[in-house]
Amino acid sequence: MKSIRYVLIAILTVASATVFAVEPADNGVSYNIHGKVYNEKGEPLPGASVVALGTTIGSGTNAKGEFTVSLRNAGKQKLKVSYIGYKSKNVEGVTDGAPVVVNMEPADNFIDEVVVTGVRVEKPLKEIPVITRVISNADIKKANPQDFQSLLQYTLPGIQIGYNSMSQAPSIKYQGVDADYIVFLIDGERVSGEGAARNVDFNRFNVDDIERIEVVRGAASTLYGSNALGGVINVITKSANRPFSGNLSARYAGNNGENYSLSVGTRKSRFNSYTTLGYRHKNKYTIGDEKGKDTHVIHPDGTEEIIPNEAYSTTIYGYQIWDASQKFGYAFTDKWSAEVKGTFYNNKRDVREGKKFQESYVDYTISGKTKYIVNPNNILDLSYIFDRYDKNQNYWEAHRTTKNFSHRQQTLRLNYTGQFGDRHSFSAGVEGETEYMKHYMLRDSSHFDRKHFDLYAQDDWSVTDNFNIVLGLRADSETKYPFHVTPKLSMMYNLDNHWIFRAGYANGYRTPSLKELYSAYDMGGLGWFMIYGNEDLIPEKSHQVSASVEFSKETTIGGFNTSVSAYHNRFKDKIDMIDLESGDSQYVNKDKAYTTGVEAIMRMRYRCGVSMMGSYAFVNDYEEYQGKNTSTTRPHSITFNVSYQKDIRNVTGTVTLNGQWTSKLDTYRFNSETKDLSYVTYDPRTMCSLNLTVKVPRGITVGFMVDNLFNYKDTSADSGVQVPQKGISFVGTASINLADLFRL
16 A cells, blocks of 8 residues: 555655646747647637657647747758547648747548657558548547546447456457457557457556557557457557646546546657556446256257256456556657656455455556657657566455466567558558466466567558558567568558558468466366466467458538448467366367458548547357367457537537447367367447546536446356346546646
C-alpha cells in the first residue's frame, strides 16, 4: 500500500508542476509563427494540431483557436493542421509575418482518417494497402464502455470475449484466432504479462486514457513480429493537445463498477507533458444455473448419448485498480526530439472463495524514444521499453506476500524511414528483445528466459498514382530456434478515391511460448491432473491470403462507406493442448487448423447529426482433431451502432444505440481414453446499450446509459465462450474539460 501511496504522490507532484510549467527560454529561436484555426462555422477550434513539416516542432490551439510555432531556422515553412473529424490541411509559404488563418472542413469521408500502425508513418486510410480499422475517440464516447473488452465488443466485428475459468479473467478471440496470435500494443510497443491463459491483462487498458485504437487485420508480420498472425491492435493513448489541457471524469454503475480519472498536460512548441491518474472498482457477482447443460456423446460405434450435467455457478471476481502515467517530450532542435514515459498499474483482485490470500497484479513500464530528421526524406528513431508485470499473493493472516508470476520484457529498436523520389516509402530496422518469465505453472515453479533478435524491411511502392504495392521481409531468431524469414505482400488499387481494392499475402511464424515449452503444473494442487509443456514443440507456421473491396462517397449531406473483405488463414503445426490417456494434458503440435472469414461493414454519417454503422462477420474456425472441430469460436456475429446528435444553441445532445449479436455454437472434445467424441451447444446471444450524453458550455458533459438494455442473462455453463452477464445495468457519467472551463 505504501508503494501505491508514493507513486500517487509523485504523480500529483508532477501534475502540479505541469500545470504551471513554463517552457525554458531558448535564445536560439529565430522567429515565431502565429495563427488561428476555425471550424466550418467560423468558430475557434481548440485542440487542433499544428506541425511544421520536416521538423519535430508542433503546437496545439488554445480555447481561442490560437497557436504559436517557434522555430530556430528562418525561412518559409509548410504547416500541417489536423483535428479529429476534420480534413487535414497543409499551409505553404508561411513566415513570421502576418498571422496564419486556417479554416477547417468536416471529414465526412471515412477514408481520410490518418493512421500510423500499418506502415509506421502517418498516412490516410485511402493510401494504406494494409486492411486497417480505426476505433476513434468519437466511437469510444458513443460506446461509453466500462472496460476495454466492452469497447471491442461494441465496435469491432468478429471479436469474441470469453472467460477463463482457471484464471478467472477475460479472454479474446479475433477472426477465429486466440489472443496469443494478436499483438497488443500501447503507443506502438508490445504489452507484457498475462491475465487469462494466452491473453494479456486487458485491465491494463484504461478506456479513459485511450485516444483511438488502430486495428491491422490479418497477418502483420513485417513490422510487429511474425507471431502477429491474427493482426495488431494498437492502443494509442491521449497526449496534451493544447497549451493547457486537463480533464476530470467519473462513471458510476453501482455494483457494476465505477471509474474516476484525472488528466493534466501542456503542449508548447518544444515541450510537452501529460499526466494521468485513474481509479477503477468493480464488485464480484455470481451467476447460478437452474439447469445444467447437456453433453452429447458420440461413442466409437456411432451411437449417441445425451448426458445431462449438474447445474453449477460461476463467480466473476471484481477488482480495485489504481493506474497512472507520465509523458515528457522535448524538441532539442528543429530536427531532434525525445520523449520519455512511465506507467504504473496496480490491480487488487477480490478474494476468491475458499482462498486465504488476495491476488494483486502490478505492472511498471519505462520507455524512451528519440527521433532525428536527417532531412524531410530521411528519419531515424531509436526506442527502448522495459515492461515488468508481476502477480502477487498476499496471505494476510501470515503477514507475508509471495510472487508466483513475473514477466519482464526489454526491447531496443532502431528504425529508419526514408522517402525515395515520389514513389518509394521505405522502412527498415533492427530489434532486440529479452524475455524473462517466472510462472507457477513452470517446472518446479522456476524461471526461464530467452532472447529475440529481428531484422525487418518494408517498401511501400506507388507504382502509379492509383496502384500501390507493399513488400516486406522479417527475419526472426531466438535462443532455441534459428533464423526464419517471413515475407509479406500487400497491393491496393484506388479508383477515383471512391473504389479501393486491396489484396495481400502474409507468412506467419510463432515460436512456442516459455509456458508451452516448460510447464509442469498440478491443476488445482490436488493431483487431479497435470499440465505438461513440451520441449519438442516446433514453431507454428501460417499462410494468409486476404482481399477486400471498399467504396466511399462524400456528398453535400454527409458521407457513406462500405466494404467487404475475406481472408483465409492456414496453420501448420498449430500448438494446442490435448488430453492424454493418463488423464493429464500436454501441449502438442496439432494436425491442422485453418480459419476462413468474411466481413462486411457499412457506415453512414450525415450532417444532420445522424450516423450509423452495421457490420457482419462470418468466421469458420476449424481446429481439427480426430476429424472433428474443437473450436469455441461462434461462426456469425453482427455489430451495429446508431447515433443522433443535435445542437440547440450552446448545448449538444447525443443519443446512441450500440449492439452485438452472436450465433449459436457446437464445439467438440475428444477423450483419448474412451475414444468418445462429445459436444455441447451454446445458444445465440444479443447485447445492447442505450447511451445519452449532454454537453453544455464550459466543457461540462453529463450522461446516462442503460447497459444490457434488454436484460439478457447468461448461464454459468456458457462462461467458456463469453463473460457471463447478470442483467441490466444503469450508468451515470460526468466529465469536465478544465481547459474549456477556464477558457485556456
